[in-house]
Amino acid sequence: MIDTLFSGLIHGGAYALVAVGVSLIFGVTNIVNFAQGSLVAVGMMLAWYTGSVLGWPIIPVVVAVIVVTALLGWLINAGIIAPLEGRKPIAALLATIGVGQILDNGLQIVFGARTRPFPKLLDTSNLQVAGVRFGTSDIVMVAVTVLAMLGLWAFLTYGKAGRAIRATAQDPQAAQQMGIPVKRIRNLAFVIGAVLSGIAGIFIGLFNGNINPMNGGTIGLTAFVAAAIGGLGSIPGAVVGGIVLGVVEAVGVFWFGDGAHDLITFGALIIILIARPQGLLGPKTDVKSEPMTGTFLAGARPIALPWWGNLALAAALLATPFLFSDYLAGIGTQVAIYAIAAVGLTLISGSAGQTILGLAGPVAFGAYASAILTTQLHWPFLAALLAAGVIAALFASILTFPSWKLSGHYVAIATIGLGAVMVALIRVAEPLTHGSLGITGIPFPTVFGATLNTQQKIYLLDVIVLLVALVIVMRIQKAHLGHVFDAIGSDQEASEAIGIRPGAYKALAYAVAAFLAGLAGSLLAHQYTYVDPTIFNSNMSLLILTIIVLGGMNSPIGAVLGSIILIGAPELLRVVPEARILAYGALLVLVIMFRPQGLFARKG
Amino acid sequence: MSIQSRTIHRFLKTFAAAATATALIAGTAACGLDGDDGTADAADADVVNIGVLYPKTGQYAEYGRLFEQGLELAKDEVNADGGLQGKQLGLVYYDTQSDPKQDASVAPKLAADASVIAVVGDYASPASAAASPTFQQAGLVHYGFNNSSPTFTETGDHVWSPAIGTDSYERAYADAAAKIGKKVSVVYIENDWGKQAYEYFKEQAAKNGTEIVYESSYLPDSTDLSPILIPARDAKPDLIVDIGYGPDGALIANTLRDKLGYEGPFFGGQETAEFLDLAGDNAEGAVITGSFSAEGTENPGAQAFVKAFKERYGNNPGNFEVTAYQAIKDLAYAANKTEPTREGIQKALQTVDDFPLYQGNDTTFSFDQETRRAPGINPILLVVKDGKFVPYEA
Numbered sequence: 001m002i003d004t005l006f007s008g009l010i011h012g013g014a015y016a017l018v019a020v021g022v023s024l025i026f027g028v029t030n031i032v033n034f035a036q037g038s039l040v041a042v043g044m045m046l047a048w049y050t051g052s053v054l055g056w057p058i059i060p061v062v063v064a065v066i067v068v069t070a071l072l073g074w075l076i077n078a079g080i081i082a083p084l085e086g087r088k089p090i091a092a093l094l095a096t097i098g099v100g101q102i103l104d105n106g107l108q109i110v111f112g113a114r115t116r117p118f119p120k121l122l123d124t125s126n127l128q129v130a131g132v133r134f135g136t137s138d139i140v141m142v143a144v145t146v147l148a149m150l151g152l153w154a155f156l157t158y159g160k161a162g163r164a165i166r167a168t169a170q171d172p173q174a175a176q177q178m179g180i181p182v183k184r185i186r187n188l189a190f191v192i193g194a195v196l197s198g199i200a201g202i203f204i205g206l207f208n209g210n211i212n213p214m215n216g217g218t219i220g221l222t223a224f225v226a227a228a229i230g231g232l233g234s235i236p237g238a239v240v241g242g243i244v245l246g247v248v249e250a251v252g253v254f255w256f257g258d259g260a261h262d263l264i265t266f267g268a269l270i271i272i273l274i275a276r277p278q279g280l281l282g283p284k285t286d287v288k289s290e291p292m293t294g295t296f297l298a299g300a301r302p303i304a305l306p307w308w309g310n311l312a313l314a315a316a317l318l319a320t321p322f323l324f325s326d327y328l329a330g331i332g333t334q335v336a337i338y339a340i341a342a343v344g345l346t347l348i349s350g351s352a353g354q355t356i357l358g359l360a361g362p363v364a365f366g367a368y369a370s371a372i373l374t375t376q377l378h379w380p381f382l383a384a385l386l387a388a389g390v391i392a393a394l395f396a397s398i399l400t401f402p403s404w405k406l407s408g409h410y411v412a413i414a415t416i417g418l419g420a421v422m423v424a425l426i427r428v429a430e431p432l433t434h435g436s437l438g439i440t441g442i443p444f445p446t447v448f449g450a451t452l453n454t455q456q457k458i459y460l461l462d463v464i465v466l467l468v469a470l471v472i473v474m475r476i477q478k479a480h481l482g483h484v485f486d487a488i489g490s491d492q493e494a495s496e497a498i499g500i501r502p503g504a505y506k507a508l509a510y511a512v513a514a515f516l517a518g519l520a521g522s523l524l525a526h527q528y529t530y531v532d533p534t535i536f537n538s539n540m541s542l543l544i545l546t547i548i549v550l551g552g553m554n555s556p557i558g559a560v561l562g563s564i565i566l567i568g569a570p571e572l573l574r575v576v577p578e579a580r581i582l583a584y585g586a587l588l589v590l591v592i593m594f595r596p597q598g599l600f601a602r603k604g
Numbered sequence: 605m606s607i608q609s610r611t612i613h614r615f616l617k618t619f620a621a622a623a624t625a626t627a628l629i630a631g632t633a634a635c636g637l638d639g640d641d642g643t644a645d646a647a648d649a650d651v652v653n654i655g656v657l658y659p660k661t662g663q664y665a666e667y668g669r670l671f672e673q674g675l676e677l678a679k680d681e682v683n684a685d686g687g688l689q690g691k692q693l694g695l696v697y698y699d700t701q702s703d704p705k706q707d708a709s710v711a712p713k714l715a716a717d718a719s720v721i722a723v724v725g726d727y728a729s730p731a732s733a734a735a736s737p738t739f740q741q742a743g744l745v746h747y748g749f750n751n752s753s754p755t756f757t758e759t760g761d762h763v764w765s766p767a768i769g770t771d772s773y774e775r776a777y778a779d780a781a782a783k784i785g786k787k788v789s790v791v792y793i794e795n796d797w798g799k800q801a802y803e804y805f806k807e808q809a810a811k812n813g814t815e816i817v818y819e820s821s822y823l824p825d826s827t828d829l830s831p832i833l834i835p836a837r838d839a840k841p842d843l844i845v846d847i848g849y850g851p852d853g854a855l856i857a858n859t860l861r862d863k864l865g866y867e868g869p870f871f872g873g874q875e876t877a878e879f880l881d882l883a884g885d886n887a888e889g890a891v892i893t894g895s896f897s898a899e900g901t902e903n904p905g906a907q908a909f910v911k912a913f914k915e916r917y918g919n920n921p922g923n924f925e926v927t928a929y930q931a932i933k934d935l936a937y938a939a940n941k942t943e944p945t946r947e948g949i950q951k952a953l954q955t956v957d958d959f960p961l962y963q964g965n966d967t968t969f970s971f972d973q974e975t976r977r978a979p980g981i982n983p984i985l986l987v988v989k990d991g992k993f994v995p996y997e998a
Binding site: 004116218258427435457 | 636637638661662663665666699704705706709710712713715716734736737738741759794795796799800819820822823825826827828829830832834835837850851854855862863864865878882884
């Protein structure tokens with residue numbers, strides 16, 4: 001057991017180092033930087049290239065990493081984040097997601113997808129405690145973490161620039177009036193955060209031994225969980241959070257096996273968020289007052305078509321299955337299924353202003369519910385479809401309910417955890433779901449005795465469900481209920497003051513979204529005739545959110561448009577596969593910068 | 605009306621026009637809900653194609669690269685030998701990133717392409733399985749040469765796999781393990797393949813009277829496996845077995861040897877340059893199951909393949925390259941035995957009993973018509989010796 005605790009401590013040290021960077025950026029800019037993990041990967045790959053291919057020793061490697069990541073940090077802030085100044089911070093959050101995707105895929109294009117051994121810049125297994133060996137690298141890593149923590153603390157408390165950073169974080173306008181060059185200070189904070197990430201990349205590379213350009217996503221996410229556990233914004237908290245997470249994971253995995261890894265990591269996050277939302281060392285007051293709710297496009301209105309316009313579009317959509325070739329209909333099914341899930345998301349993320357980064361969870365529940373009901377209990381398809389929606393809504397609502405007392409970024413963080421936990425639960429509930437083996441032989445949809453066995457027939461069904469989803473969501477938006485959602489999204493305090501209970505309404509909006517996500521999951525399962533947990537990954541959640549950002553956060557028709565572009569366009573881009581994987585991230589960044597209200601919405 | 609909204613209206617108009625135009629163009633291709641008539645003019649073309657679903661980009665791109673080498677070599681050899689009854693063989697590649705969503709999207713395109721007489725791929729089973737129903741409906745053979753999952757061929761009678769079944773692999777593995785000792789610790793990758801493979805391993809181990817003293821799965825993206833390898837080591841096994849792939853196999857070998865000081869025998873890894881590179885000296889002595897050894901094969905067809913491959917690419921082929929190569933050779937053989945059409949391929953798979961084999965020591969194989977798999981191909985054991993995989997004698 002001592003071995004396990006010790007190895008958990010070392011791993012926790014690695015988490016802590018990245019978490020410090022996450023917390024620093026959040027603390028001084030109020031931005032959750034989702035690109036942090038990708039910057040770690042940049043540092044890691046660069047260290048691999050200079051250390052392994054060019055054969056440089058550690059000092060020049062470190063210098064190269066510092067220079068490149070500093071430059072990147074500056075570029076990201078000056079080019080993308082700074083222009084978003086004055087918008088709701090959620091815009092910056094989404095932009096960093098886009099930046100992260102561009103960096104991850106860019107690294108893959110540059111270095112290839114191969115996993116490589118990291119150069120042994122320092123000894124990694126020359127020392128021993130109990131039955132576990134470790135190395136100079138681990139000692140230096142922990143030392144760097146502690147030094148970074150102390151150094152930052154001293155810098156922020158006593159340094160001139162450090163104090164300016166803090167002043168800027170507290171009140172940018174006041175800071176400006178006091179003569180602080182706010183722009184330059186923000187750049188400085190980003191550069192420091194990026195350099196920390198790059199250096200962390202070197203040590204993570206040494207710790208992991210094997211590295212891959214696509215590692216950034218996982219590294220960022222775990223560091224993020226560590227920072228949230230410790231308390232976002234608190235630098236000692238990040239160190240404590242990293243170590244706690246490392247030890248909890250090690251002990252949990254020791255007991256339950258690594259198959260339960262995700263459940264342990266994200267379970268720990270959710271427990272902390274529910275029990276102590278500000279994290280272990282976070283300041284108590286901050287959470288409630290964070291000005292981060294709201295669609296970042298305050299006042300943006302979806303473009304409303306006249307009734308005949310809607311009707312004509314609906315008729316045109318219904319006609320497509322009769323006109324499309326197999327290929328177009330095949331793409332159409334995917335577009336329609338993602339649109340169904342996205343249309344639901346416009347209610348909770350658009351109107352009610354809660355960023356949901358875990359919608360793959362309810363999609364998975366819907367898919368599995370439908371698969372199990374039809375293959376094991378032999379339910380007819382239509383009944384299973386409806387049940388899939390209801391089950392997804394029910395379970396997702398129950399699991400998510402405690403997070404509605406959170407606000408701002410914490411909702412987004414909690415939903416990341418919940419999405420992962422829901423899929424992990426499916427993996428663990430083996431007798432019912434076959435776990436990782438997946439469910440095969442799911443029948444094609446059968447409607448009133450007719451089996452839908454061509455692309456066009458399945459597409460027609462998807463289109464009909466999509467139209468129903470659109471009608472439901474647009475009716476809700478127009479009704480009193482929709483205005484209540486809007487009120488919560490625009491100003492939660494004000495809506496509370498007039499007697500609205502935000503928590504309950506957010507839960508309701510989310511339940512509708514989860515219901516539609518469940519329908520989408522069911523349609524997916526019956527088209528693929530196969531499901532397993534790997535299908536419902538965080539990319540799926542991210543894609544659905546990106547769809548509505550593109551179309552207009554609170555525009556249901558925009559969601560359809562966004563789905564056509566994001567699911568359909570990559571098919572058109574098949575001729576240039578390398579560019580294809582960069583397109584999502586680039587599109588996300590461009591839309592947020594230049595058309596923040598989305599394609600199918602106008603500014604209020 | 606503001607400039608903004610006027611732009612939008614203009615955009616909307618363009619969009620509607622584009623949608624109508626697309627629909628009209630598409631309308632010439634199909635009408636009604638019954639789908640395209642795929643095979644109408646296949647007989648007239650000079651080139652017939654095999655569709656390839658594979659990960660050119662994304663997390664599995666390394667395997668896609670290995671596949672492509674084997675596929676291209678086989679295609680060129682087929683064409684140099686006179687093609688398919690005088691017609692040129694072409695490969696149409698679709699990069700799916702081995703992502704089910706993308707497989708489902710491109711499958712109808714392949715099915716509707718009259719020049720395509722069969723489809724090979726994808727790398728991962730969930731991705732392949734998402735495409736199979738479409739090919740089954742279109743009467744197009746789906747030849748999943750890398751899909752060893754026992755349920756893969758269940759979608760229908762046009763879904764075939766020459767991949768050695770997971771069951772035979774794991775039986776051979778468990779038998780080899782039994783010769784080393786009575787007590788084993790096993791870790792396996794947590795996905796559809798790993799789970800199934802471990803079940804077969806456990807079953808055979810029980811038959812052999814091997815005691816499994818520790819077991820745990822691990823997630824493919826876990827970076828620190830000490831918490832499961834410490835108890836695996838402390839259970840005092842005669843042997844530690846990993847059922848997984850290359851990068852994770854290397855992580856386990858490195859953790860066991862470098863961090864946990866384990867010096868006993870280790871089974872695990874993958875027959876790729878990547879694994880050997882990642883595990884370095886720690887790979888030495890690692891035993892895996894495979895179908896093919898470039899160094900040790902005595903099959904003349906395989907020897908010729910190794911020679912040709914080495915000439916073209918400068919390195920020895922591994923299991924991924926040989927299975928991809930063989931898939932094209934098999935389908936070409938099928939087309940030449942009957943006719944280069946969708947029906948011809950299906951008929952050949954059902955009737956021909958001497959498909960060329962480049963793995964193991966036999967030179968031909970045939971399909972079991974019940975399971976549409978190739979039960980006659982036997983796995984072999986490989987061991988890392990001096991940084992290379994060579995045949996292993998237990």
